[in-house]
Amino acid sequence: MDKVSLVFVSHSADIVKGIKSLLFEMQPEVNIAVAGGEDDGGIGTNAQAIEEAISSVYSDKGTVVLFDLGSALLNTELAIELGEEGRKIRIADAPILEGGYSAVVEAGFGSDIDKVVEAAEKAREMQKIPQR
Amino acid sequence: MKITVKEIEAWLEAFREEITAHKEELSDLDQAIGDGDHGINMARGVKEMHNLLETKSFQVPGEILKAVSMVFIGKIGGAAGPLYGSAFMKMAAEAGTKEALSAEEFLGVLRAGKSAIVQRGKAETGEKTMVDVWLPLLKKFEGKQEIDWDDWENSAEELKNNTKEMHAKKGRAAYLGARSVGHIDPGATSSYYLFKALADTLREGS
Ligand SMILES: Nc1ncnc2c1ncn2[C@@H]1O[C@H](COP(=O)(O)OP(=O)(O)OP(=O)(O)O)[C@@H](O)[C@H]1O
Numbered sequence: 001m002d003k004v005s006l007v008f009v010s011h012s013a014d015i016v017k018g019i020k021s022l023l024f025e026m027q028p029e030v031n032i033a034v035a036g037g038e039d040d041g042g043i044g045t046n047a048q049a050i051e052e053a054i055s056s057v058y059s060d061k062g063t064v065v066l067f068d069l070g071s072a073l074l075n076t077e078l079a080i081e082l083g084e085e086g087r088k089i090r091i092a093d094a095p096i097l098e099g100g101y102s103a104v105v106e107a108g109f110g111s112d113i114d115k116v117v118e119a120a121e122k123a124r125e126m127q128k129i130p131q132r
Numbered sequence: 133m134k135i136t137v138k139e140i141e142a143w144l145e146a147f148r149e150e151i152t153a154h155k156e157e158l159s160d161l162d163q164a165i166g167d168g169d170h171g172i173n174m175a176r177g178v179k180e181m182h183n184l185l186e187t188k189s190f191q192v193p194g195e196i197l198k199a200v201s202m203v204f205i206g207k208i209g210g211a212a213g214p215l216y217g218s219a220f221m222k223m224a225a226e227a228g229t230k231e232a233l234s235a236e237e238f239l240g241v242l243r244a245g246k247s248a249i250v251q252r253g254k255a256e257t258g259e260k261t262m263v264d265v266w267l268p269l270l271k272k273f274e275g276k277q278e279i280d281w282d283d284w285e286n287s288a289e290e291l292k293n294n295t296k297e298m299h300a301k302k303g304r305a306a307y308l309g310a311r312s313v314g315h316i317d318p319g320a321t322s323s324y325y326l327f328k329a330l331a332d333t334l335r336e337g338s
């Protein structure tokens with residue numbers, strides 16, 4: 001069965017490369033693409049690179065994008081506008097690593113795009129150190 | 133005054149010269165309140181724009197603005213890439229297929245660019261961004277049939293200098309909070325050069 005795919009957008013190519021390998025180990029059946037760094041390899045984000053990443057894993061079930069800081073959001077919104085119209089793409093308002101982890105687990109179960117976004121966004125409130 | 137492909141090309145070349153000459157200034161301003169790459173980002177964009185203008189010929193202003201928007205989106209990157217890229221894309225749409233634009237029409241084109249920046253970045257005036265140059269400058273000259281280019285340039289300069297006392301609320305500088313006060317915004321400065329280049333081009337032409 002088709003699964004929701006994920007795209008990770010960061011200012012650093014190393015960050016998203018690391019996230020992808022971490023999540024692949026967790027759930028190899030979810031397609032993940034990344035866009036990290038500037039056109040010339042420097043730190044930054046780039047709308048065209050993000051558009052290419054989205055198109056490389058897009059499926060009818062939809063794609064969820066997670067991003068790191070500031071301009072990553074501007075460039076992701078622009079990338080979605082640059083691509084084909086009417087595609088099911090959502091940007092999750094979530095921490096990129098924890099949100100991505102929750103998203104890959106949810107997507108792995110074959111959940112729909114709303115569920116995957118919800119899982120990612122719930123990671124915002126997750127307490128990391130258990131209270132005693 | 134008529135603005136055709138020739139004036140647009142001259143303006144954009146003048147903009148490239150300003151950016152190239154002030155690359156370090158822009159990066160130094162960004163070093164103080166951001167990550168220090170604004171000069172590098174902008175220089176990368178205008179260099180590629182120069183190659184485009186050298187190799188392709190255009191029939192109408194809208195066509196150049198469209199092609200330049202794609203270069204800015206692909207090459208400037210960072211926050212400035214999507215902001216300038218979106219501005220030029222909307223400017224192209226507003227210019228349409230007209231061969232020559234009157235001053236009033238061209239101001240309308242620039243206002244479309246301003247709206248695109250506001251829509252993309254969601255910044256208001258007073259938040260220490262390039263919006264603090266674009267918005268009040270275009271408001272001041274709205275509806276004018278003749279433009280006093282000295283007044284235009286001085287106004288743009290004053291507006292970018294005014295960002296010095298502002299407290300950043302958008303972009304990377306927002307992480308500094310009150311500590312961003314006392315530094316001029318780099319994006320407001322590159323926008324000032326865009327508008328200065330326009331004044332220099334059209335003042336000569338008139
Ligand atoms: N939301 C926004 N709205 C309008 N202008 C903005 C916004 N965010 C940033 N800017 C402008 O962009 C300039 C910084 O551009 P620059 O190319 O250095 O991007 P950056 O902040 O380094 O991006 P990144 O987040 O990729 O590091 C700022 O000085 C400001 O004028």
Ligand SMILES: [Mg+2]
Nearest residue numbers: 166167169170
């Ligand atoms: Mg910067």
